[in-house]
Amino acid sequence: MDSFFLYAAVILTAIIAVPAYRVVKGPTVFDRLVGTNAIATKTIVLICLIGYIFDRIGMFIDITLAYAILGFVGSLTIAKYFSSDKVNVRFDD
Amino acid sequence: MKSISSQSLIVSFVVLMGFWYLMSGYFDFTHSLMGVISVCIVLAINYRLKKHTYFEGETDVIYDIRFSYVPFYFGWLLVQIVISGIHVAKILLSPSLPIQTSVVKFKVNYPNPHCKMILGNSITLTPGTLTVDIQGDEFIVHAISPNSFEGIASDEMPRQVLKLFTKDLHPVVSDFKVLQSKEELG
Amino acid sequence: MIDITSVFTIILVTAGIFFLLIGSIGTIRLPDFYSRTHATSKSDTLGMMLVIIGLIIYEGFTIDGGKLILVLLFILLANPIGAHALARAALHAGLKPTFEDHKKEDKEG
Numbered sequence: 001m002d003s004f005f006l007y008a009a010v011i012l013t014a015i016i017a018v019p020a021y022r023v024v025k026g027p028t029v030f031d032r033l034v035g036t037n038a039i040a041t042k043t044i045v046l047i048c049l050i051g052y053i054f055d056r057i058g059m060f061i062d063i064t065l066a067y068a069i070l071g072f073v074g075s076l077t078i079a080k081y082f083s084s085d086k087v088n089v090r091f092d093d
Numbered sequence: 094m095k096s097i098s099s100q101s102l103i104v105s106f107v108v109l110m111g112f113w114y115l116m117s118g119y120f121d122f123t124h125s126l127m128g129v130i131s132v133c134i135v136l137a138i139n140y141r142l143k144k145h146t147y148f149e150g151e152t153d154v155i156y157d158i159r160f161s162y163v164p165f166y167f168g169w170l171l172v173q174i175v176i177s178g179i180h181v182a183k184i185l186l187s188p189s190l191p192i193q194t195s196v197v198k199f200k201v202n203y204p205n206p207h208c209k210m211i212l213g214n215s216i217t218l219t220p221g222t223l224t225v226d227i228q229g230d231e232f233i234v235h236a237i238s239p240n241s242f243e244g245i246a247s248d249e250m251p252r253q254v255l256k257l258f259t260k261d262l263h264p265v266v267s268d269f270k271v272l273q274s275k276e277e278l279g
Numbered sequence: 280m281i282d283i284t285s286v287f288t289i290i291l292v293t294a295g296i297f298f299l300l301i302g303s304i305g306t307i308r309l310p311d312f313y314s315r316t317h318a319t320s321k322s323d324t325l326g327m328m329l330v331i332i333g334l335i336i337y338e339g340f341t342i343d344g345g346k347l348i349l350v351l352l353f354i355l356l357a358n359p360i361g362a363h364a365l366a367r368a369a370l371h372a373g374l375k376p377t378f379e380d381h382k383k384e385d386k387e388g
Contacts, residue, residue, distance in 0.1 A: 001285055001337075004289060004292075008293075008296060011296060012296060012299065015296070015299055015300050015303050016303075018303035018304070018306070019303055019306045019307075021307060022306045022307060022315070028312060028369075028374060030312050030365060030368070030369040030372075030374060031315065033365055034306060034312065034315050034316055034319055034365060035306055037361060037362075037365065038302060038303065038319045038323060041319070041327065041358060042299055042302075042303075042323065044327065044354065045295070045299065045326075045327050045330050048330070048331065048334055048350070049330075052334065052337070057338070057343050058342075058343055061343055061346045061347060061350070062116075062346070065346065065349065065350055065353070068350060068353055068354065068357065069353070072353075072357040072360075072361060075361045075364065075365070076360075076364050079364035079365050079367070079368040080364070080368070082368040082369075082371075082372055083367060083368035083371040083372065087372070089372040089373070089374075115346060115349060116346075118342040174321075174324060174328065175325060177321045177325070178298050178301075178321055178322055178324075178325030180321075181301060181305065181317060181318055181321045181322050182297075182301045182322065185301055185304050185305050185308060185309075185318065185322075190308060190309075192309070192310075192314060194311070194313065194376055194377060196376055213359075213363060214359045214360065214363075217320055217359035217362055218320075221317070223313065223316055223320065223362065223363070223366060224363050224366070225313070225363070225366045225367060225370050226366075226367050226370050226371075233370070235313045235316075235317075235366065235376060237314055237317050
């Protein structure tokens, strides 16, 4: 069972690397934000799996909760910032 | 300033106490006492936040929820999540990428604003639709394929949300229209 | 020795990782921002739900299982709200969705 969680975590790490292409490539700032959001949500699952690999799920699950809440608040803050009228975002159509 | 019912305070206390027990994992007297003190401090700090009126006509809706219907609603939502995941997977794994995006605008008629929040979340989780903006009673929804907003147009999904709050149903969606160009978005 | 809970866990975690992979592919393949938000909001929610339900079955009725349920509920609430907030911010900043397919249809018809 431990080896299954290890393989699952390794495959998940490879999956997490895929949206990084979108973060680097763009084209608009919102595409980059979708990429970072996708990475952040998948990392929650990865931390849970790591907790089972090390048999310390009691500790890692608290980290997961804090990470999930911080990621959510951060994503909301960035969205709020970009939707305000004072911030001008330029799109190259 | 709006009035807070005592039932609302009791529900908040029980939920926070349950959260304390889940987080600590100890059930003895000392930890319970510390939990009660913490929960009371949190409630006292958040009292003014709960009393503050954020928008016009905001009321305490805890009396209006039909708790007997909540499990059915979540069962329906769970089925919709699974269907939408398979729907997106089908689109992405086909080599031709059969998407045809469109934007839909409609007005809703609900007894309270919490319905709109629940409907917005449900629309995002159901197949092929994404809530983009809510202005007053007007929803702007982005759809990935033309037949994915049929559930909204036929009034089926908004009625599920309405059933959470009241038994007598009435048509919810009005002024339904599909936008054709960027200029109509405004 | 593999028992029945392990089998369920393996099936659910594998299915969840498949849907997370779909979400990742979606951010690469889809053409514009709003369609990409579709992929991340729906596929990722379903994938994370399946993985965490699998872990809950593996864990059983303990305090950590309860915390995993809490994480699951939080994800179900937060993921659509985050996607909606981003889409709303993009609309307010002036990013328009593409309507190319409709125009093609008009030309043909």
